[in-house]
Amino acid sequence: MVPIHAYLMLAMILFGIGAFGVLVSRNVIVMFMSVELMLNAANLVLIAFSRALGVVDGHVFVFLVLAVAAAEAAVGLAMIITIYRNRETINIDRYNLLKW
Amino acid sequence: MSEYLFWIPLLPLLGFLINGLLLGKLPRPVVSAVACVSVGLSFVLSLLLFFELRSLPPAAREIEQVLFTWIAAGSFHVDIAFLLDPLSAVMILVVTGVGFLIHVYSTGYMHHDKDFGRYFAYLNLFTFSMLTLVLANNFLLMFVGWEGVGLCSYLLIGFWFHKKSASDAGKKAFIVNRIGDFGFLLGMFIIFWQVGSLEFKTVMEQAPAMFVAGGGLITAACLLLFVGATGKSAQIPLYVWLPDAMEGPTPVSALIHAATMVTAGVYMIARSSVLYMMAPDALMVVAIIGAATAFFAATIGLAQNDIKRVLAYSTVSQLGYMFLACGVAAFGAGIFHLMTHAFFKALLFLAAGSVIHAMSEKQDMREMGGLKKYLPITYMTMLIATLAIAGIPGLSGFFSKDEILWKAFSSQHGHWLLWLVGFITAGLTAFYMFRLIYMTFHGKERMDEHTRSHIHESPRSMTVPLMALAVLSVIGGYIGMPHIFGVTNYFEEWLAPVVHGPGHQAASHALAAAGADTSMEWALMAASVILVIIAIFVARHFYNKKPEAATAMAEKMSGMKTLLANKYYVDEFYGATVVRPIVNGSLFLWKFVDVVIIDGTINGLAVISRDISEVLRYVQGGKVRNYATVFVAGVIVLVAYFIFG
Numbered sequence: 001m002v003p004i005h006a007y008l009m010l011a012m013i014l015f016g017i018g019a020f021g022v023l024v025s026r027n028v029i030v031m032f033m034s035v036e037l038m039l040n041a042a043n044l045v046l047i048a049f050s051r052a053l054g055v056v057d058g059h060v061f062v063f064l065v066l067a068v069a070a071a072e073a074a075v076g077l078a079m080i081i082t083i084y085r086n087r088e089t090i091n092i093d094r095y096n097l098l099k100w
Numbered sequence: 101m102s103e104y105l106f107w108i109p110l111l112p113l114l115g116f117l118i119n120g121l122l123l124g125k126l127p128r129p130v131v132s133a134v135a136c137v138s139v140g141l142s143f144v145l146s147l148l149l150f151f152e153l154r155s156l157p158p159a160a161r162e163i164e165q166v167l168f169t170w171i172a173a174g175s176f177h178v179d180i181a182f183l184l185d186p187l188s189a190v191m192i193l194v195v196t197g198v199g200f201l202i203h204v205y206s207t208g209y210m211h212h213d214k215d216f217g218r219y220f221a222y223l224n225l226f227t228f229s230m231l232t233l234v235l236a237n238n239f240l241l242m243f244v245g246w247e248g249v250g251l252c253s254y255l256l257i258g259f260w261f262h263k264k265s266a267s268d269a270g271k272k273a274f275i276v277n278r279i280g281d282f283g284f285l286l287g288m289f290i291i292f293w294q295v296g297s298l299e300f301k302t303v304m305e306q307a308p309a310m311f312v313a314g315g316g317l318i319t320a321a322c323l324l325l326f327v328g329a330t331g332k333s334a335q336i337p338l339y340v341w342l343p344d345a346m347e348g349p350t351p352v353s354a355l356i357h358a359a360t361m362v363t364a365g366v367y368m369i370a371r372s373s374v375l376y377m378m379a380p381d382a383l384m385v386v387a388i389i390g391a392a393t394a395f396f397a398a399t400i401g402l403a404q405n406d407i408k409r410v411l412a413y414s415t416v417s418q419l420g421y422m423f424l425a426c427g428v429a430a431f432g433a434g435i436f437h438l439m440t441h442a443f444f445k446a447l448l449f450l451a452a453g454s455v456i457h458a459m460s461e462k463q464d465m466r467e468m469g470g471l472k473k474y475l476p477i478t479y480m481t482m483l484i485a486t487l488a489i490a491g492i493p494g495l496s497g498f499f500s501k502d503e504i505l506w507k508a509f510s511s512q513h514g515h516w517l518l519w520l521v522g523f524i525t526a527g528l529t530a531f532y533m534f535r536l537i538y539m540t541f542h543g544k545e546r547m548d549e550h551t552r553s554h555i556h557e558s559p560r561s562m563t564v565p566l567m568a569l570a571v572l573s574v575i576g577g578y579i580g581m582p583h584i585f586g587v588t589n590y591f592e593e594w595l596a597p598v599v600h601g602p603g604h605q606a607a608s609h610a611l612a613a614a615g616a617d618t619s620m621e622w623a624l625m626a627a628s629v630i631l632v633i634i635a636i637f638v639a640r641h642f643y644n645k646k647p648e649a650a651t652a653m654a655e656k657m658s659g660m661k662t663l664l665a666n667k668y669y670v671d672e673f674y675g676a677t678v679v680r681p682i683v684n685g686s687l688f689l690w691k692f693v694d695v696v697i698i699d700g701t702i703n704g705l706a707v708i709s710r711d712i713s714e715v716l717r718y719v720q721g722g723k724v725r726n727y728a729t730v731f732v733a734g735v736i737v738l739v740a741y742f743i744f745g
Contacts, residue, residue, distance in 0.1 A: 023728055023732065026725070031724075092723075092724045092725065093723055096722030096723070098720070099721060
């Protein structure tokens, strides 16, 4: 039996990588993938506790998060494509129409 | 017949509506026909109703027509209703009769003016307002007419509004009148407060029961009404607007600023005679103000060189006579002088207008002289009017002025000092009027060659009204001859049911009936006639025989002359004490309170939020990763707070 803190450590590392990716990347697609990584880190924590405590609540939340993440991926990618058609770039720093 | 009463004011109103709504669409002959016919019909109707009124027994001479309820709020009830009694009958005859002649005259005088239609529309509106004023059966409707004539006066003084002096004079007249109107309103409030009605009949019947005779309240009400009268009728201290009102067309000066509107105050006081009889102190104030104004304005008239300004000050002075009469409780004499004055003063103004017309719009008498042979009709008619105003026996002005002087002397409210002031003023009047005649019509021709070549007698439309008024100026006085001539004073008897100084009237009747000592009255009459004749000869000496003597005299008394020519600096005094502080106060409110404090607060708030935003907007740098960094930092802080806090 893998102790729960191992899962938590892994989740924390995954979340850290995701957050780091969002903060440093200029590529919208990469940022998008990093966000997905952070979501799954949270999912991992939920599953780990659910299993350790022997209840199914965590599973329910995870399915919810997966569904939302799928919808978000669809909408987000569609938006990125549309923006790319207009500005011909995926560099997030050039998406600054609303600056000031 | 009496059901046609409301047509008297309505006809001029229709004339105004036709000319006013179709402004600039109607050809000139139609405009003048509409204007003259409406007032002419009004005059005919007034005559018919006058005869109907006369056929009634004296105590029942009263025709009232209630058209509809105007205001009904609780106990406050005001009708649109007209009242024809002996007093208003005299007034409507004067207003429509003299008004009609002036309308006819105007068709000639204003012939060249491009705003012909506008002029006649205003003139008809004025006639309507004035008739409403005199026919109203309550104070409030009278006030409507009162304001209406004020408005028309403003519009007509400023008729040539492109001239700055004319529009200024219009504003001055309006503003000064507002001060008086405020007094009128307050007086009306006191009456309503005490009596609970504004209808003349109710007020006059119930006032003796509701007010303490001679008490503070009735005195205050009368004095406040008199403040209104001083504004409208140009008495001290509110007379300053009338001389400036001469900026308007001359027929307007004749109609509004000599014959009708300015006498509204006298009419109002005569109408409220019952109230004034209960307030002897107020009567005394009226008499003193009247006498002072008569004298004061006459002295200013001595030194004016503008032909219309002389007449304007003369009007102020004659109005002072009327108030003097009212103040000594001789209301009938005041109204009598009002009527004769309407005849001869309208004639003087119209004749002056004829002179100005001939002189190519020049009004300075120093540039006239010798006009007698160019303008024979104008000269003759103006001379008649001048003799009438000077008080030469046999002409209308003599009878009315003499009656006022006698009443000022003999009435129980009178005083020999009041008589003396009136007596001296009569001499001054004769002097300045003949100065005007001599400077204008006699002596050397002082105009330039160009003007001389244009001098012409006025057209028929102008000379016929002059002649008609001249006839009235001669015969108008015979209806009110004093008792000492052994005849009935028809005018006084006619007015007796409405305006009465109770007791006094009876006493004077008794005096005449008993054949009491009339030598005093004869003596005073003779004295004033002699004074007038002397004044005329003095004027002839200075301004006809020896003009150089006048110049020498003027140099000797240059201080006095400057003082008079500048009208005692009253305008300057008012400017310094009233106008300037108000202007400065308004400037303070505008430049400081409004601009600095009110606008400053609002603009200050806006500036503050703008400046804060100016700093804060740099937070929105447009770099998504920066937002994310701040977001993550915020999350870390929150988590740290929950873990360690």
